Amino acid sequence: MLSPIEVALIKALELGTEYSLEDAAKISGMSRDAVLKAAHMLKEKGFADVITRTEGSYFLTEEGRDYLRRGLPEERLYDAVRGGEDDIEELKEKFGREFGIALGWLRKKGIAEVDGKRIILKREYGFEERKILGKVERGESFPESFSETVLKEFLKRKLISFDERKRIFIKILKKPETELKEVIRDITPELLASGAWKEKEFLKYDVKVPSKTLYAAKYHPYERIVRECRKIFLEMGFTEIKGNFVQSSFWNFDALFQPQDHPARDMQDTFYLDRYAELGEYVEEVSQTHINGWKTGSTGWGGEWSLETAKKLVLRTHTTAITIHHLAKNPEPPVKAFCIDRVYRRESIDATHLPEFDQLEGVVLDRDVGFRHLLGLLKEFFMKMGFDEVRFRPGYFPYTEPSVEPEVFVEGLGWIELGGAGVFRKEVTEPLGIKGKVLAWGLGMGRLAMLRLGMKDLRHLYQPDLGWLRDVPAIMR
């Protein structure tokens, strides 16, 4: 099935004749581009051959083109000389700058000579060589013998130049046997209603040509990772929890046995609000635990404990503020809960630090579980995340004992520290009436995003570049 331009070309050219691209365009009345496109399409189907040859050709220079139009200077001087001889000064005035060239060539070719102030023609001359310029202009061939000396002269005079150029030739190899029918481009409701398509053929498209770009509406790549983590937690039987960004220092710090003078509670690192929360239960137990250990078997931090400091509102610095409050409300085992949400740190923005980011956290409350089960949880969780190799090193977090820093093996990067974990201290669980041991682990989602999306700059996650969002594929490794 041939397209309209293929049909037009194949009809215009004769079988077996080799046409230059220029000639084919002239004969078919099509543009050179259309001929070329049609010729290549015909070649694909075996109807034509497209031959590219490198040929040396002569081309007129600007001066050559000028002389072709006006005549060679010596020719014009020859014509100007009246009656076989004339006055040099007069002619010089008439010819101006070109006089020297013209006279020089007349003398060189032995047509004229100078005698004092007179120029005298010696013989008749036809100036056949001018025709060469016309032949070069038209790309015509000329007899070899004739060309030799003249071409040399014109090359020397820079009237013509010699260049190697690619030229394209087209030869029709065969013509389609069947009649060349009208083809259908767009299918219309009219065409379908009339059934006229049954007599016609469909235009074949080049399916390899790309179309206009279309951008998919899709999830943010980071939300995809969140969704994956949620799925893992739900598969493992965890309950999803959610809390407010604004929390009291009590739940963000004190309930987690963070001493009130701990550097992490410093104004430098935490966003405080100039307001205070009303605190309910647990204040007495927690404050006593801080001061002297209460009934937990701990020595406590000693010193004083300020209610005012605990009441101070804060933008939560970790999701643990939420998980610990959830456990206080649900102190009877078994409990499994998780939280993936926004937290805040008073940090300047750079490629790896943001004032707000998302954290993932999971807790298990049960009676007969211990450190080994925490490691089991971590291993399972990371395996589900696609990290097959996990190892553990001692770590330190103020509210867990023992504490552990899990590391996962990432091809090309080696062992990467990924989050932290531990068993909540008794100083944390007992004042809140939590019965049993709490296994807890958490990690920054940004770190996961960096590993998963190969990101180097966390700012991309929250300051969206539509180019990046449109580019990054939905499927992840």
Place this chain on the structure above:
Amino acid sequence: MPVVTLYWDELERMVGASRERILGRLPMLGCDIERVEEEYIDVEFFPNRPDLYSVEGVARALRGFLDIEPGLKEYSVGEAEWKLEVKESVLAVRPRIVGCVVRNITITDEVIRSLMQIQEDLHWTIGRNRRKMAIGVHDLSKVHFPLRYEGVTADFSFVPLDFDEIMTVEEILSKHPKGVEYAFILEGKDRYPMIIDSRDEAISFPPVINAEKTRVTEKTTDLFIDVTGFDENVDKALNILAAMFHDRGGEVQRVEVVYPDRIERTPNLEPKEFYVEKEEIYGLLGFKLGDAEVVKALERMRYGVEVEGGTLKVKVPAYRADIMHPWDVIEDIVIGFGYDRIEPMYPPTNTVGMTHPWFETKDLVREIMLGIGFLEVVTFTLTNERVEYEYMKRDAKPWEDYIPLQHPLTAEHTILRTSILPSLLEVLSLNKHHPMPQRIFEVGDVVVGGQNRLRLSAAVTHPRANFSEIRSVVQALMKELALEWEVEESSDKAFITGRGADVIVKSRTVGSFGEIHPGVLERFQLGNPVVALELDLSAIFDTGELI
């Protein structure tokens, strides 16, 4: 967390092991190796182990951990006649002081380097930048006992370290670099802590600066160390320093501190006894461990231990500042046993998973928005009044509506947002160079009056964006959410008058949509029309209980 520089030649010599062996096991003791060089390593130790902030402390721990010298290390303290009297006048300012004397120590560059490092790290960690605890180290030969520790007035004067002229306390606090740095600790006090010797010359002005006269030099052979503060943190720091010099071969001697109501003799390097139940160990570990293994693990961590039936009598070295609870000892059993030797086991805890309505609602709305053809974005919840209200031609009150930060770090982030739309306009503003049309949305948190609310906002921009386009989106959305809704002309100045609409569900305004006012577009530097919508999903749906 403090990063300690450990020089290989010293460390290898003190530990008695090769650097390969040390490097291989050190991380399993609990630290992060920051940098490994030919001459030294930089190691970050955790804030609960200030005893590891010196090469002496690390070597001591490693000799146990590598089974070279396991078990409790004995520290002897010599008795002598060093007396220090605490006066009533200092009790209200900085009430506690302890001290010790170290004899026959060779002060080499190594020792000075180690001492300066641990002093600084202890000041930061235990001392909380010298507030809770500060250390002074003196050349004993220049100190004339007995000493007194008293509260002096601002006109008291002496020659402070690094200066060659007499200065009053007042001058030191306003002119001396250390005085300027630490003046905040003594702010509002009318008495200043001063340690004065029997010649009535000051030797130290804690927690600010020592006197020049007791400066430690390479000729020093004996030291007097004072530690001041408020509570037992001073003992912790002193014990760590005393153990460190003891390890260096110095003879530690006691100082008698005479308070108005009591006498203390410091340092006390006797180990503290802790009783740990075996059942408690097995419970926290999640598995049983034979007595021999438990004892071996504790000895590796340099504890003394005796098994008494179901109980372990554990002797905790005096330099350990972190042992508050039997669980702290159990953690060391786990470390001594080796984290890498524990077989992980998935917990038997059987529960049924459950999602939270907040995220269910979020997911549903996101699905619909994707279906309508919008690209999801995620933005910061921190913003500022200018973008949130001024640019949007909107009014809002602090606390009632939005939450202002008390100490913002930048002018860009001063409040928590109450609306998502300004964040989306910022996104469009940053992405003007990308192909049109742009259709974006976010389902996320805003905080109104301190409570989180779930909101949806969506925005469309291209040269022909108009009211009917966004109304179609709202219609489709409300249809998918099966909501009965009405529309009223909106008074929100962010929209062009007559082209903004309030969405009303059950006679409550729950959102709005319309054509953004060119005045707003101008402020966001947007060159194409924008139409947008915002819905308060927490007002429409039950988004669940928030903690």
